Amino acid sequence: MSEQRSGSGAPSGQRNVVIVGAGMAGVQTAVALREQGFTGAVTLLGAEPHQPYDRPPLSKAVLLGKAEGSAFDVDFEALGVSLELGREVTGLRPGDHELDTAEGPVPYDVLVVATGAEPVQLPGGAGAAPGVHLLRTLDDAELLRPVLAEQHDVVVVGAGWIGAEFATAAREAGCRVTVVEAAERPLAGALPAEIAAPMATWYADAGAQLRTHARVQRIEPGVVVLDDGTRLPAGAVVVGIGARPATRWLAGSGIELGAHREVLADEGLRTSVPDVYAVGDCSSFPSGRYGQRLMVHHWDNALQGPRTVAANIVGVTPAVYDPVPYFWSEQFGRFVQYAGHHEGADATVWRGDPAGAAWSVCWLRDGALVAVLAVGKPRDLAQGRKLIQSGAPLDPRLLADPARPLKSAVA
Structure with a gap:
C-alpha cells in the first residue's frame, strides 16, 4: 500500500486528525503527533466516560484497592x-471522510483507528449469567473489587495471561480460587508445551x-x-479466554480485515483505505524481521506503534513499523517477560532450572536469537531484546550457561 494524501488536499499541518479509541494507542498517537510537530487539529474520541487510563493496573493495583x-x-x-x-x-x-456517532457525524482529514480489543465471552449466553465478570475496563475492575474484598469463592475461566494475573x-486478597482451562496446560495458545508445563x-x-x-x-x-458434571462453588466467575x-x-467501510477481524495495516500502519491508519490491539502489521504478519495484543505495541503513525501523518520521513514485540506479566510472585x-x-x-525461581528460554533461528522468555531474569530479557534487534549469531553452548551474561554468547 502506498502513502495516501488527505482527500481534502490540505497541507499536513492544517489537516484534522481524528483518533478513535482513548486507550494507550490512541493517547500516545495524540502525544506523538504533537511531539513530531503536527500543528493541525487533533480530536480523541473515547467510548468510555472516564479520563483515558492505562489498563495493566486493572488486574493488579485497582482490583486490590491499592x-x-x-x-x-x-x-x-x-x-x-x-x-x-x-x-x-x-x-x-470513507467516501465522505466522516465517522458516524449517536451525536452526529464527525468529519476527518486523517483517521487513526485505535479501538483496541474486546474480551471473548463464554458461548451460549453463559457470559450473561449473574455473577459473571470480564476484566477489560475500569468499570469491570470496580465491580470486581468488592468480590475480592469479601473473599468469595472465585472461578476463573481461562489460564492465559489475564487469568493468571487475576488469580x-x-x-x-484471600479468595479461594479455581482456574478452569479447556486445554491441557496454562498458556496453551501462547507458549509451547514444554515451556508452559513448569508454570502449571x-x-x-x-x-x-x-x-x-x-x-x-x-x-x-x-x-x-463443568462438562464432566463437576460443580464448583463460585461467588463470582471471571472470564479470561482471550x-x-x-x-x-x-x-461496510471497505477497510480490509483479517481472519480475526483485525485491521490489516501495512508496514507504515496505513489501512487499505486512503487517509486511515490503524494501531495497537485492533490491527496487524507485516514484520520484515519475522517474515510474517503479526497481531500483538500487548501494552508495548500500543506504546510504540503511535510513533510510526505520527511520523507518517506528519510526512517528513516515511516510517516503517517492525518492532521486537515485548510484554510482561506479574503472576504468583514471579515477574515474567517475553520479547x-x-x-x-x-x-x-x-x-x-524451570523448577527454580529464576530461569529463561531462548529461541534461535539459523543461529540468531528470535525470542526470549525470562522468569525473574530481567537482565536476560534486556540483553536478549538487543540481540534480537542486532541479529547477531550466537553460540548455543555458551548461551546454555545461565552463569554467563546472555550477551557473551555472541559467536
Whole structure:
C-alpha cells in the first residue's frame, strides 16, 4: 500500500486528525503527533466516560484497592487535543471522510483507528449469567473489587495471561480460587508445551486449584458446572479466554480485515483505505524481521506503534513499523517477560532450572536469537531484546550457561 494524501488536499499541518479509541494507542498517537510537530487539529474520541487510563493496573493495583484508577498523566488541553469522552463511534464512511456517532457525524482529514480489543465471552449466553465478570475496563475492575474484598469463592475461566494475573490478585486478597482451562496446560495458545508445563505448578504453590481439560457447561447461581458434571462453588466467575479486535463498527467501510477481524495495516500502519491508519490491539502489521504478519495484543505495541503513525501523518520521513514485540506479566510472585516471536524458531535453549525461581528460554533461528522468555531474569530479557534487534549469531553452548551474561554468547 502506498502513502495516501488527505482527500481534502490540505497541507499536513492544517489537516484534522481524528483518533478513535482513548486507550494507550490512541493517547500516545495524540502525544506523538504533537511531539513530531503536527500543528493541525487533533480530536480523541473515547467510548468510555472516564479520563483515558492505562489498563495493566486493572488486574493488579485497582482490583486490590491499592489505586483508585490509572489515568494517563497527559495534559490534553495543553497539547491542544480535543477530548470527547463517552462518544462511541458506530460507523465509518470513507467516501465522505466522516465517522458516524449517536451525536452526529464527525468529519476527518486523517483517521487513526485505535479501538483496541474486546474480551471473548463464554458461548451460549453463559457470559450473561449473574455473577459473571470480564476484566477489560475500569468499570469491570470496580465491580470486581468488592468480590475480592469479601473473599468469595472465585472461578476463573481461562489460564492465559489475564487469568493468571487475576488469580494472583484473588489469592492475594484471600479468595479461594479455581482456574478452569479447556486445554491441557496454562498458556496453551501462547507458549509451547514444554515451556508452559513448569508454570502449571505455580498455581498450586500459590494455593489456587488449576483444572485443565475442563470446559464450562453452564453457570447456575453460586455454581459453575463443568462438562464432566463437576460443580464448583463460585461467588463470582471471571472470564479470561482471550480478546478480539474491536472492529465491528468498521463493517461496510471497505477497510480490509483479517481472519480475526483485525485491521490489516501495512508496514507504515496505513489501512487499505486512503487517509486511515490503524494501531495497537485492533490491527496487524507485516514484520520484515519475522517474515510474517503479526497481531500483538500487548501494552508495548500500543506504546510504540503511535510513533510510526505520527511520523507518517506528519510526512517528513516515511516510517516503517517492525518492532521486537515485548510484554510482561506479574503472576504468583514471579515477574515474567517475553520479547520477540518464537514461531519459526529451529532451536530452543534453556538457561537455568524451570523448577527454580529464576530461569529463561531462548529461541534461535539459523543461529540468531528470535525470542526470549525470562522468569525473574530481567537482565536476560534486556540483553536478549538487543540481540534480537542486532541479529547477531550466537553460540548455543555458551548461551546454555545461565552463569554467563546472555550477551557473551555472541559467536
